[in-house]
Amino acid sequence: MSGVSELSESDKVFLKAFLPPKSGTRSDGRDPGLPFVTLTYASSLDGMISLSPGVRTTLSGPETKSMTHYLRMHHDAILVGAGTAIADDPGLNSRYPGATLDTQPQPVIVDLRARWDVSGKNVLRLTSGRQGKAPWIISNLDVLPNQALSDAGGSLVHVEFDSTSEAGGGLGVPHTQGQQCSWSSILRSLRKRGIGSIMIEGGARVINSLLAEPMLVDSVIVTIAPTWLGVGGVAVAPSPKFDDAGQRVNSARLEHTVWRQFGADAVLCGRPMR
Ligand SMILES: NC(=O)C1=CN([C@@H]2O[C@H](COP(=O)(O)OP(=O)(O)OC[C@H]3O[C@@H](n4cnc5c(N)ncnc54)[C@H](OP(=O)(O)O)[C@@H]3O)[C@@H](O)[C@H]2O)C=CC1
Numbered sequence: 001m002s003g004v005s006e007l008s009e010s011d012k013v014f015l016k017a018f019l020p021p022k023s024g025t026r027s028d029g030r031d032p033g034l035p036f037v038t039l040t041y042a043s044s045l046d047g048m049i050s051l052s053p054g055v056r057t058t059l060s061g062p063e064t065k066s067m068t069h070y071l072r073m074h075h076d077a078i079l080v081g082a083g084t085a086i087a088d089d090p091g092l093n094s095r096y097p098g099a100t101l102d103t104q105p106q107p108v109i110v111d112l113r114a115r116w117d118v119s120g121k122n123v124l125r126l127t128s129g130r131q132g133k134a135p136w137i138i139s140n141l142d143v144l145p146n147q148a149l150s151d152a153g154g155s156l157v158h159v160e161f162d163s164t165s166e167a168g169g170g171l172g173v174p175h176t177q178g179q180q181c182s183w184s185s186i187l188r189s190l191r192k193r194g195i196g197s198i199m200i201e202g203g204a205r206v207i208n209s210l211l212a213e214p215m216l217v218d219s220v221i222v223t224i225a226p227t228w229l230g231v232g233g234v235a236v237a238p239s240p241k242f243d244d245a246g247q248r249v250n251s252a253r254l255e256h257t258v259w260r261q262f263g264a265d266a267v268l269c270g271r272p273m274r
């Protein structure tokens with residue numbers, strides 16, 4: 001049993017304006033080289049997404065879990081960072097009633113340092129059971145994919161380091177923590193591979209870095225669970241931001257917000273203010 005059930009018609013109506021447009025691409029005349037990006041995660045009342053680094057933590061109740069699987073079915077791809085892949089061993093498929101292999105999102109893992117070994121992981125188990133697609137791994141290394149990955153039909157997506165990121169780096173040079181690929185490069189390379197819409201689920205480093213680039217994010221859908229995880233949890237807290245006068249300002253903000261209760265949880269949808 002997946003514990004995922006159909007949403008009510010009114011839940012679907014609530015979410016509709018925040019889903020990717022039917023074509024899967026941006027409808028507002030903006031950059032066609034980028035996919036429609038939905039940032040979505042579950043948070044506690046103290047802004048935490050897990051109890052401590054590397055610990056898989058259930059925050060969503062059954063209703064918001066069902067919502068997540070509904071959202072997954074409405075995107076071409078679903079992305080997490082290496083930290084999440086290592087901590088959670090996620091399935092990254094949609095278990096929403098009626099989901100077929102065709103409607104499954106493409107799993108994407110950002111793992112530039114090849115820290116995560118996909119062999120024997122849930123995502124491959126689901127691929128072999130035809131319940132999910134074989135993953136793509138965003139990598140900077142100029143190496144052949146892991147045997148288990150290529151046997152399953154998955155692949156590496158090569159993305160260059162951002163030239164402005166800490167410590168530089170380049171093709172084939174193992175990078176140190178701190179070197180980044182720009183989100184724009186990652187998203188553009190996925191768009192070139194046919195991804196028109198992508199749901200980005202986390203973890204904290206991925207979410208925090210994307211909140212600093214509101215131009216790249218179309219929708220934000222946050223589940224808020226009625227619980228506090230406490231000090232030591234993994235927080236969503238983007239880097240501080242300063243105005244031209246050097247005064248501290250809010251790091252990010254949503255506009256056009258709507259709220260709805262799903263079971264015991266609240267769901268907040270909005271668009272990042274640019
Ligand atoms: N409640 C929720 O909804 C969710 C909770 N989580 C939780 O979050 C935690 C994991 O968060 P966190 O540790 O921050 O890990 P992340 O999943 O954010 O992964 C971070 C790593 O991904 C790689 N990465 C991400 N973005 C980039 C980029 N632009 N360029 C280069 N590399 C990038 C880096 O790998 P490297 O360091 O190798 O370079 C980085 O360290 C887990 O405990 C998990 O359970 C996760 C998702 C959702």
Ligand SMILES: Nc1nc(O)c(N)c(N[C@@H]2O[C@H](COP(=O)(O)O)[C@@H](O)[C@H]2O)n1
Nearest residue numbers: 042057058059060068088090091092201
């Ligand atoms: N929406 C949501 N609520 C929670 O309580 C969570 N812990 C997460 N985590 C995300 O979901 C992934 C697990 O996915 P599978 O069910 O294994 O497919 C996990 O990796 C996080 O991205 N999300």
